Amino acid sequence: MLVSFLHATVQAGTPLLFATLGEILSQKVGNLNLGVEGMMIMGSVMGFIVGYNTGDPMLALLAAAAAGALGALIYAFLTVTLKANQEVTGLTLTIFGTGFASFLGHNVVGYRLPDAINNFFLRIPIPLLKDIPFIGEILFNQNIFIYFGYLAVVLLGVLLYKTNLGLNIRMIGENAAAADANGINIVKYKYTFITLGGALCGLGGAYLSLVYVPVWQENITSGVGWIAVALVIFSVWNPYRAIFGAYFFGGLSIVGFRLQAFNLPISIYLLDMLPYISTIIVLIIMSIKKSKENKAPSELGHAYFREER
Amino acid sequence: MxxxxxxxxxxxxxxxxxxxxxxxxxxxxxxxxxxxxxxxxxxxxxxxxxxxxxxxxxxxxxxxxxxxxxxxxxxxxxxxxxxxxxxxxxxxxxxxxxxxxxxxxxxxxxxxxxxxxxxxxxxxxxxxxxxxxxxxxRMYEARYLSGIVAGLKTESNKIAYVGAFPIPEVIRGINAFTLGVKSVNPDAEVHVRWTNTWYDPAAEKAAADALLAEGSDVTSQHQDSTATMIAAQENGVFSIGYNVSAAESVPDAYITAPMWNxxxxxxxxxxxxxxxxxxxxxxxxxxDSGIVYLDELTGLAPENASDEVGKAQQEIISGNFKVFAGEIKDQDGEVRVKDGDELSDEELLSFDWFVEGVVGRIPSN
CATH class of the missing domain: 3.40.50.2300 (Response regulator)
Known part of the structure; x- marks a missing residue:
């Protein structure tokens, strides 16, 4: 029972994980991108359309990443080059992405993905690891997309904390002027990592339409992107903590269906609200316990004007 | 500028x-x-x-x-x-x-x-x-027939039912389905899970996954997407759909569906x-009007299903058999409809209790 629940938790948390990682990357270079939901749904629809038409899972994933990256690129152009307000631009990106997806997805609603794609995302137990009691079944009897999620966490962690590139990224987020003085090309960095972040968000969206329920539907992301934005704060901009946050919230989103079996004297409507209530609680807790290590990149939300240094 | x-x-x-x-x-x-x-x-x-x-x-x-x-x-x-x-x-x-x-x-x-x-x-x-x-x-008439199919198909005697909202229309359907199940398989239970949405594949799938993890081997649904059936197919078990045929989209699970015309x-x-x-x-x-009917059974249907469904269908269409005619007990075993009585349309339109055999409860807000 518990194993089955936790197994499902990892699946439900995976789109959140990708989106959270993407947003961490963007925020680390100082850009608060509220367009996560938009980029996710763009990735979701493009992944589905390309998957449906080509039957090639790799192309579908590539298309999803590209669509998310495209959304992020628009955002980067507006906020980095034109120095527009980051919050407003992000919100606009969400609205744009939703419309973009409804428009493009209109003709594929209710269609079924080719078997080649469904088979690609079947469970692949990892030899040896899958035999670890308890965790083996939960973490290592999953599909390839989920393993890719683990990999993304590690790659991002190494990038941010173990490489010069990561040092530069963090410097831009903490003090853009200092980074600039050090000869770091801020515009190039921002464009690169905002776009890369968008690609990750796009992949998160694609998980929903290619793997979780392999159909396209309007509003498929249904607010996951917003929870991801909150998860970035929950995970204090740390990819390793993001994985726990994402799975925790993934679990919250499905726990209601499991609890219904026990006939608890709790309203099912309350259970449905759990992820959102928890998001609010987490935000409150994080804002109360402020510490140096747990704070947001100082440049977050500010456009960098070299002239105003 | x-x-x-x-x-x-x-x-x-x-x-x-x-x-x-x-x-x-x-x-x-x-x-x-x-x-x-x-x-x-x-x-x-x-x-x-x-x-x-x-x-x-x-x-x-x-x-x-x-x-x-x-x-x-x-x-x-x-x-x-x-x-x-x-x-x-x-x-x-x-x-x-x-x-x-x-x-x-x-x-x-x-x-x-x-x-x-x-x-x-x-x-x-x-x-x-x-x-x-x-x-x-009167979709419940077709749901009763689909219940017969599910009752014959199940081996674990646990049938999953993913329901949208706890409103009379859905409750009526669950009850009719369960009566159909019970008519051929008195030992089977129908386990209900609510999603609070008509159409949200992710939620529907999560609900179905939960029921399947508890041992159901046939699913039924009052939901508008195919997610429940996809969950069944992934778990290698079988499904009763709803609204339209899913024989092409979920070929390894779909048995039949109560449908609208x-x-x-x-x-x-x-x-x-x-x-x-x-x-x-x-x-x-x-x-009898043709506005509701049961889809043709696929090859996944149990052998005798076609006969049993055919018989019941004829009885319903001819008016000899009413789905909600007594004796019907509720979940607590209390007789709610006496032998010889049947529920009126008004009672059907305000259904707020489950018949015996349903596992789950109707939330009271």
Whole structure:
């Protein structure tokens, strides 16, 4: 029972994980991108359309990443080059992405993905690891997309904390002027990592339409992107903590269906609200316990004007 | 200058998102009756709205040149939105407008007052007016038949039922299904899970996954997507669908589904408008009219299912058998319908208890 629940938790948390990682990357270079939901749904629809038409899972994933990256690129152009307000631009990106997806997805609603794609995302137990009691079944009897999620966490962690590139990224987020003085090309960095972040968000969206329920539907992301934005704060901009946050919230989103079996004297409507209530609680807790290590990149939300240094 | 170009870009992005308008399905021609359809989802949702749209197409085929149909998809269940869309349709000459989702009711009622010369028909509700009626089918009769199939198919004697909202329509369906299950397999139980949504594949799948993890080996649903069946297929078990056939989209799980043929009603109603005999008498017909039926069984159906279903179907259509005729006990084993009695339509429309054999409860808000 518990194993089955936790197994499902990892699946439900995976789109959140990708989106959270993407947003961490963007925020680390100082850009608060509220367009996560938009980029996710763009990735979701493009992944589905390309998957449906080509039957090639790799192309579908590539298309999803590209669509998310495209959304992020628009955002980067507006906020980095034109120095527009980051919050407003992000919100606009969400609205744009939703419309973009409804428009493009209109003709594929209710269609079924080719078997080649469904088979690609079947469970692949990892030899040896899958035999670890308890965790083996939960973490290592999953599909390839989920393993890719683990990999993304590690790659991002190494990038941010173990490489010069990561040092530069963090410097831009903490003090853009200092980074600039050090000869770091801020515009190039921002464009690169905002776009890369968008690609990750796009992949998160694609998980929903290619793997979780392999159909396209309007509003498929249904607010996951917003929870991801909150998860970035929950995970204090740390990819390793993001994985726990994402799975925790993934679990919250499905726990209601499991609890219904026990006939608890709790309203099912309350259970449905759990992820959102928890998001609010987490935000409150994080804002109360402020510490140096747990704070947001100082440049977050500010456009960098070299002239105003 | 820079600021201005940003504003322009944002405006362009916003404009790009506001796409979508009413669609004509045929060229306009004077003298014909225009029938408008308001859908809650997209026409190719592969479920509820697809079934209604098939009804619209059936109507066009049956009445030919005499009717022109227009429709609007994704109309939210909000009064203001519904009224707005209805105004648009009246502008396009609609003589009769079908609003197909429960939540369209209040908007339809308001619009009915605004346009006394247009006829309105609202699906699954209870409001009427001089020029507004409501219509529905006795889907529970087809659900009873699908219960027979599930009861014969299950080996674990646990059947999953993913339900949308704990409202009489859904409860009635679960009860009829369970009675069908029990009629062939008294030991089987029907385990219910609520999603609180008609259409949200992710939620539906999570609910189905939970039920399957608890040991169900056949699923049934009162949901508009195929997610429950996809969950069943992934787990190597079997499914009863709803609304439309999923034989092609979920081939390894789909056995059958209780289905709608809304066209039967749409064609009759529009013909009445043409003849000038339209009235606001509510329509609630069963399997004998053809508006509800059980889809053809696939090869996954158990051997004797076809015979058992055929027998029950005949009894229901001929009127010899009523699904909700006594004796019926509730979950606590208390007799709620005595032998020889049957539930009235009013009781069916306000169903708020589960029959014996259902595992789950009806939340009391």
């Amino acid at each position: 820079k600021r201005f170009s940003i504003l322009l870009l944002i405006a362009a992005l916003l404009a790009a998102t506001s796409l979508g308008c009413t669609q004509d399905s045929a060229g306009s021609d004077a003298e014909e009756v225009v029938a408008g359809f308001i859908y809650v989802g997209p026409v190719n949702d592969g479920g509820y709205t697809t079934a209604h749209d098939n009804g619209r197409i059936y109507l066009e085929e049956r009445l030919g040149d005499k009717v022109k149909t227009i429709y609007k998809e994704n109309v939210p269940e909000e009064k203001g939105e519904v009224v707005k869309v209805i105004r648009e349709m009246v502008d396009q000459g609609a003589n009769i407008i079908f609003t197909t989702s429960f939540g369209h009711m209040d908007g339809t009622l308001e619009a009915a007052k605004e346009f006394p010369k247009v006829q309105f028909a609202h699906c699954s509700g209870y409001q009427t007016a001089e020029n507004m009626t409501n219509y529905f089918g 809304w066209g039967i009603y749409y064609a009759d109603a529009v013909q009445d408008v043409i003849d000038g005999t339209w009235t606001n008498t509510p329509y609630w017909e069963g399997m």
